[in-house]
Amino acid sequence: MARSEPDPARLGDATRRLHVAAAVCLLLLAGCGAKEIRAEKAIDPAAQQLLAIGTAYRQFTYDQGRPPEGPDDLRKKLPSEGTLVSPRDGKPFKVFWGIDLRSPQTWAVRRPVLAHESIGVNGSRYTLTTVVNVELLSEQALRDSSFPPGQQAP
16 A cells, blocks of 8 residues: 655644644643732831832932932932831931942852841841842841941941
């Protein structure tokens, strides 16, 4: 019995059906993803404010091609004037100005600090890193972090 070659028209049609079936399966699987993620507890307002400062700092640096030199550079990018003051200790956040976030922080051996609460509460302070991450640190953990050249640990 002679072997016949597959009909190219039918082969193309079968390939299309296979692609459509695969796409439908992927769409169905995407709909079966994880349930909505909800935070167990609200983010502390001081942490939210430090995140806003970090986001504004980074945005200013990339928009202007240089790091902010002081609070006046960020005022237009912050939600309000009060963003620069911690609601936990009532003091202005200690922000290290002039740090260029576009390049690696070669001065950092450990956690690279960009800002932190001035006093904090109960022996801990919210701290913002140069990668715009906020952590609640003990005094010792903050002292063990890396600070920009010319700046000292609290």
